Amino acid sequence: MDFRLNEDQEAIKIMARDFVNQEMIPVAREYDEKEEFPFHIHDKLREVGLYNLALPEEYGGPGIDKISHALIVEELARGCAGIATSVEANSLASYPILVGGTEEQKKKYFGIIVNGGYSAFALTEPSAGSDVSGLKTTAERVGDEYILNGEKCFITNASYANYYTVLAKLKDSNKFVAFIVDRELEGLNVGPHEKKMGLRSSNTASVTFDDVRVPAENLLGEEGDGFKIFMKALSYARPMVGAQALGIAQGAYEEALRYAKERKQFGKPIANFQGIQFMLADMAMQVEAARLLVHKSVWYVQQGTPNTKASSFAKCYASDIAMKVATDAVQIHGGYGFIREYAVEKYFRDAKIMQIYEGTNQIQRVVIAKDILAD
Numbered sequence: 001m002d003f004r005l006n007e008d009q010e011a012i013k014i015m016a017r018d019f020v021n022q023e024m025i026p027v028a029r030e031y032d033e034k035e036e037f038p039f040h041i042h043d044k045l046r047e048v049g050l051y052n053l054a055l056p057e058e059y060g061g062p063g064i065d066k067i068s069h070a071l072i073v074e075e076l077a078r079g080c081a082g083i084a085t086s087v088e089a090n091s092l093a094s095y096p097i098l099v100g101g102t103e104e105q106k107k108k109y110f111g112i113i114v115n116g117g118y119s120a121f122a123l124t125e126p127s128a129g130s131d132v133s134g135l136k137t138t139a140e141r142v143g144d145e146y147i148l149n150g151e152k153c154f155i156t157n158a159s160y161a162n163y164y165t166v167l168a169k170l171k172d173s174n175k176f177v178a179f180i181v182d183r184e185l186e187g188l189n190v191g192p193h194e195k196k197m198g199l200r201s202s203n204t205a206s207v208t209f210d211d212v213r214v215p216a217e218n219l220l221g222e223e224g225d226g227f228k229i230f231m232k233a234l235s236y237a238r239p240m241v242g243a244q245a246l247g248i249a250q251g252a253y254e255e256a257l258r259y260a261k262e263r264k265q266f267g268k269p270i271a272n273f274q275g276i277q278f279m280l281a282d283m284a285m286q287v288e289a290a291r292l293l294v295h296k297s298v299w300y301v302q303q304g305t306p307n308t309k310a311s312s313f314a315k316c317y318a319s320d321i322a323m324k325v326a327t328d329a330v331q332i333h334g335g336y337g338f339i340r341e342y343a344v345e346k347y348f349r350d351a352k353i354m355q356i357y358e359g360t361n362q363i364q365r366v367v368i369a370k371d372i373l374a375d
């Protein structure tokens with residue numbers, strides 16, 4: 001067992017860290033305040049090869065290993081979790097295609113996102129969040145098309161996506177069907193951008209399908225495969241939510257450490273007080289433990305080993321400690337931590353959604369419990 005990164009992974013981590021420090025951190029607060037999507041940062045990330053991270057080289061992706069992918073995501077989220085989320089929304093939308101797509105589908109649709117386009121994963125509905133099986137979007141086969149009706153909500157990248165990966169139920173049946181749905185199809189409408197507590201530089205909107213005619217060639221897998229395709233996609237994606245949470249925790253910890261050394265009270269830096277030292281020690285320990293779980297879960301993906309439980313461990317633990325570390329980082333900053341110009345205020349707001357999206361942490365515990373009880 002070797003816990004060291006290899007040379008390539010080290011180089012990728014340094015490159016991502018430098019990019020984040022130079023290009024993202026200086027503008028992250030501004031885009032968060034304006035709730036604007038920083039297209040130019042996405043363009044630069046594409047230019048330097050830190051984009052479409054899940055895609056193999058043969059489809060125009062960087063073809064990096066999964067540990068490198070997690071290292072990049074961690075760094076991006078340390079710089080701005082809103083930007084990291086939008087970047088990773090493309091990976092999330094790609095997983096159903098990687099899992100269930102044909103060669104033609106992969107070539108056509110990955111070709112769009114590697115040439116400057118965006119994509120979105122459309123699963124959640126107003127009345128079906130945790131309960132995926134309860135979704136109401138229907139698909140009816142008519143000739144060589146499926147007629148799609150329904151509504152998806154909280155969709156990251158919805159406003160800018162060229163296509164969506166969508167889960168629906170076959171009309172009057174219990175079969176799940178997964179599709180790639182092109183943005184320009186008639187009857188597809190995107191709602192207004194949602195105003196959010198955190199991740200404010202990411203785009204979130206609803207997507208409605210009103211008799212949208214999707215070509216049958218856009219079906220992923222066979223009729224009935226949709227649920228498993230989407231669940232597998234989530235097992236690949238959840239460790240990267242863990243990596244985002246880890247980036248938030250790492251960033252909040254670094255800010256708290258720096259501040260504790262600078263800030264003087266009672267004639268000495270507050271880092272000299274054991275009350276603060278214990279908080280910093282706990283933060284460092286939790287960040288390290290989360291990193292090990294994230295790296296182990298993506299290592300399973302790299303090996304082609306089922307990673308559902310490990311993926312839930314990583315997502316759940318890393319996001320719980322991101323919330324805790326960000327909360328403690330605000331506490332160490334005292335009143336300054338509550339002021340918006342301090343980075344910890346943003347880490348605190350961005351951390352919350354990590355415990356909610358891509359399956360709430362309660363659902364992660366359901367997945368873990370199912371797995372350990374079945375053993």
Ligand code: CAA
Pocket residue numbers: 085089092121123124129130131132133154155156227228231232234235308356357358359360363366367
């Ligand atoms: N891989 C492969 N197969 C899987 C699987 C996986 N990871 N998980 C489940 N399955 C299979 C099961 O083995 C089962 O197969 P059989 O019928 O052959 O036995 C089938 O799928 C049904 O599984 P369950 O009985 O476990 O299904 P369930 O209805 O009880 O639901 C659930 C399971 C875990 C609660 C699931 O609904 C779930 O994950 N909910 C959370 C949804 C979620 O994560 N939403 C995130 C939205 S995306 C987002 O947030 C992104 C964003 O904006 C950035």
